[in-house]
Amino acid sequence: xxxKFSKETYLYWYELMxxxxxxxxxxxxxxxxxxxxxxxxxAYIGQEAIAAGCMTGTRHEDLFITAYRDHGLAIAKGVSVxxxxxxxxxxxxxxxxxxxxxxxxxxxxxxxFGGHGIVGAQIxxxxxxxxxxxxxxxxxxxxxxxxDGAARQGMLHEVFxxxxxxxxxxxxxxxxxxxxxxxxxxxxxxxxxxxxxADGYEMPADTIDGMSPEAVHEGIGRAVKRAREKGGPTLLExxxxxxxxxxISDPQxxxxxxxxxxxKGKDPIQLILKTILANNYATPEEIGLIxxxxxxxxxxxxxxxxxxxxxDDSEVLKDVYMxxxxxxxxx
Amino acid sequence: xxxxxxxxxxxxxxxxxxxxxxxxxxxxxxxxxxxxxAYKVSQGMLAEFGSRRVIDTPISELGFTAVGxxxxxxxxxxxxxxxxxxxxxxxLDQILNTxxxxxxxxxxxxxxxxxxxxxxxxxxxxGAQHSTAFESLYANIPGIKVVSPxxxxxxxxxxxxxxxxxxxxxxxxxxxxxxxxxxxxxxEEYYIExxxxxxxxxxxxxxxxxxxxxxxxxxxxxxxLEKEGISAEVIDLRTIRPLDWMTVLESVKKTNRLVIVxxxxxxxxxxxxxxxxxxxxxxxxxxxxIRRITAADAPLHYAPNLVAAALPDVPRTVKLVKEVMYMxx
Numbered sequence: 001x002x003x004k005f006s007k008e009t010y011l012y013w014y015e016l017m018x019x020x021x022x023x024x025x026x027x028x029x030x031x032x033x034x035x036x037x038x039x040x041x042x043a044y045i046g047q048e049a050i051a052a053g054c055m056t057g058t059r060h061e062d063l064f065i066t067a068y069r070d071h072g073l074a075i076a077k078g079v080s081v082x083x084x085x086x087x088x089x090x091x092x093x094x095x096x097x098x099x100x101x102x103x104x105x106x107x108x109x110x111x112x113f114g115g116h117g118i119v120g121a122q123i124x125x126x127x128x129x130x131x132x133x134x135x136x137x138x139x140x141x142x143x144x145x146x147x148d149g150a151a152r153q154g155m156l157h158e159v160f161x162x163x164x165x166x167x168x169x170x171x172x173x174x175x176x177x178x179x180x181x182x183x184x185x186x187x188x189x190x191x192x193x194x195x196x197x198a199d200g201y202e203m204p205a206d207t208i209d210g211m212s213p214e215a216v217h218e219g220i221g222r223a224v225k226r227a228r229e230k231g232g233p234t235l236l237e238x239x240x241x242x243x244x245x246x247x248i249s250d251p252q253x254x255x256x257x258x259x260x261x262x263x264k265g266k267d268p269i270q271l272i273l274k275t276i277l278a279n280n281y282a283t284p285e286e287i288g289l290i291x292x293x294x295x296x297x298x299x300x301x302x303x304x305x306x307x308x309x310x311x312d313d314s315e316v317l318k319d320v321y322m323x324x325x326x327x328x329x330x331x
Numbered sequence: 332x333x334x335x336x337x338x339x340x341x342x343x344x345x346x347x348x349x350x351x352x353x354x355x356x357x358x359x360x361x362x363x364x365x366x367x368x369a370y371k372v373s374q375g376m377l378a379e380f381g382s383r384r385v386i387d388t389p390i391s392e393l394g395f396t397a398v399g400x401x402x403x404x405x406x407x408x409x410x411x412x413x414x415x416x417x418x419x420x421x422x423l424d425q426i427l428n429t430x431x432x433x434x435x436x437x438x439x440x441x442x443x444x445x446x447x448x449x450x451x452x453x454x455x456x457x458g459a460q461h462s463t464a465f466e467s468l469y470a471n472i473p474g475i476k477v478v479s480p481x482x483x484x485x486x487x488x489x490x491x492x493x494x495x496x497x498x499x500x501x502x503x504x505x506x507x508x509x510x511x512x513x514x515x516x517x518x519e520e521y522y523i524e525x526x527x528x529x530x531x532x533x534x535x536x537x538x539x540x541x542x543x544x545x546x547x548x549x550x551x552x553x554x555x556l557e558k559e560g561i562s563a564e565v566i567d568l569r570t571i572r573p574l575d576w577m578t579v580l581e582s583v584k585k586t587n588r589l590v591i592v593x594x595x596x597x598x599x600x601x602x603x604x605x606x607x608x609x610x611x612x613x614x615x616x617x618x619x620x621i622r623r624i625t626a627a628d629a630p631l632h633y634a635p636n637l638v639a640a641a642l643p644d645v646p647r648t649v650k651l652v653k654e655v656m657y658m659x660x
Binding site for chain 1: 391425428433437438442476498
């Protein structure tokens with residue numbers, strides 16, 4: 001059975017998705033069992049195929065911006081696992097110096113523009129990132145992620161209109177995990193096919209199976225090509241599923257265990273593993289070595305976070321202004 | 332050599348000079364390009380700079396503000412014009428939650444060098460929704476700076492400074508009723524540093540602090556008071572955040588009396604902050620309570636007498652000064 005992608009791609013996908021998942025499982029444990037991580041915490045578990053397919057469908061110079069469910073995309077884009085775990089711990093070595101927390105991971109060096117906490121706000125900010133790329137005449141594109149909940153914000157409509165008017169090189173990616181916190185897509189609008197929202201602006205749109213890195217890669221690839229060739233934006237509705245609650249404190253009374261189990265049966269990591277083994281891209285022993293390596297990276301990140309210092313108290317008034325002489329009111 | 336030009340022309344010179352210098356600077360807003368500006372501030376700029384850099388937007392304040400903010404985070408230096416700051420309320424989320432906070436949230440990685448500018452506060456009988464003064468509201472937000480000039484000369488220097496040198500988001504408050512007012516502008520290029528108040532009139536008996544178009548009331552009151560032998564020192568704040576309270580304090584040390592005139596609503600206003608600061612830093616210098624005149628604690632109504640009754644004016648300011656001098660009957 002020939003595969004659509006190379007052995008290296010499948011192995012990359014597998015390792016990346018495992019890394020994201022094991023990172024979050026570990027972080028959840030540190031949150032729930034040890035109380036070492038606090039604040040809102042939104043797990044990406046179940047949605048990893050999106051990060052995987054988007055990475056192979058883009059290049060380093062392309063920019064990512066997302067909402068608060070940001071761990072997976074940050075790690076995929078190349079924000080170091082150590083700095084991500086340290087950020088969750090609130091340590092000075094975190095990817096936002098302990099000032100952002102779970103919802104606000106950043107990695108400007110790797111073109112990861114955060115980590116945004118106001119639902120839908122980053123749809124517009126992301127279009128602005130794309131505006132700057134177009135203004136400078138690059139062929140970089142922006143991948144702008146949001147959830148199905150954000151699709152009901154006014155921002156989406158204003159920005160879809162602007163992005164089409166100006167043909168901005170941005171790909172709007174709706175990670176539709178079917179629940180805006182506890183409100184299902186069906187309960188949030190008359191229009192339950194979110195990709196159809198693009199029609200009002202004559203924006204090209206597509207739906208993609210978000211449990212398959214292959215499908216994500218291909219769908220992203222088409223949209224990226226269009227944007228790079230000055231064809232403007234695309235809306236991609238990527239159908240995915242989060243196994244965990246909206247946040248770590250969500251009792252999930254709005255959905256059944258059977259529903260969750262059904263999706264777990266389509267788990268992207270298991271899907272890719274099956275392909276790898278069926279095609280002899282790796283032996284079970286070699287997979288074991290990858291798993292071991294991932295486990296090592298995650299364990300090292302915990303050690304790094306735990307041994308890192310807290311930010312100095314003086315950091316309260318730092319990174320508020322670029323102006324180094326800003327006269328803060330202090331009493 | 333100096334030229335007498337209108338406030339709007341001074342603003343346009345500031346923008347055009349900086350756009351000629353730096354390709355990263357662009358202007359975006361409703362009616363800024365083809366229409367040549369709702370108040371003609373950007374007249375002729377489309378012709379000079381083209382549609383890549385002078386950009387008309389649809390009526391989507393939240394959307395185009397977000398595009399401006401995102402582009403600033405990605406290396407550009409936008410000027411976003413609001414037809415009035417009243418409409419910018421629709422975009423407040425981007426200013427408050429994204430532009431002002433991203434540097435902090437990202438641990439210093441993502442800065443946002445952007446200037447938001449437009450008309451602010453009352454401008455005749457425009458009704459409640461077109462008449463709010465927003466300086467104190469924005470000045471409450473850490474991470475941004477707030478400028479509110481009273482004349483074209485200051486406006487040009489402060490706007491050029493904001494566009495070229497400020498790496499933080501700047502809120503720039505103009506006034507629709509001042510756009511036509513003339514001031515002398517030198518031919519030479521100049522910049523005015525933010526955060527520096529300006530003593531517009533020296534005096535010794537009382538300090539009057541104001542900004543933006545209420546400076547006319549402050550200066551008008553000072554002229555009236557002079558006729559009665561009272562010497563008022565009038566300070567134009569020019570920048571609201573950061574607040575140059577040191578200049579106010581130094582003046583109060585001399586006059587021992589302070590009156591503040593502003594068009595804000597009273598609760599948590601610019602005068603509230605100044606009054607706190609001066610009582611704390613200058614308690615021993617005060618010979619009378621600090622007093623203020625603000626806009627009425629109500630939406631601004633339409634009828635001309637209600638507008639007049641709600642806003643600070645010269646007679647009330649004169650009266651208040653006399654009260655702090657214990658001269659009132």
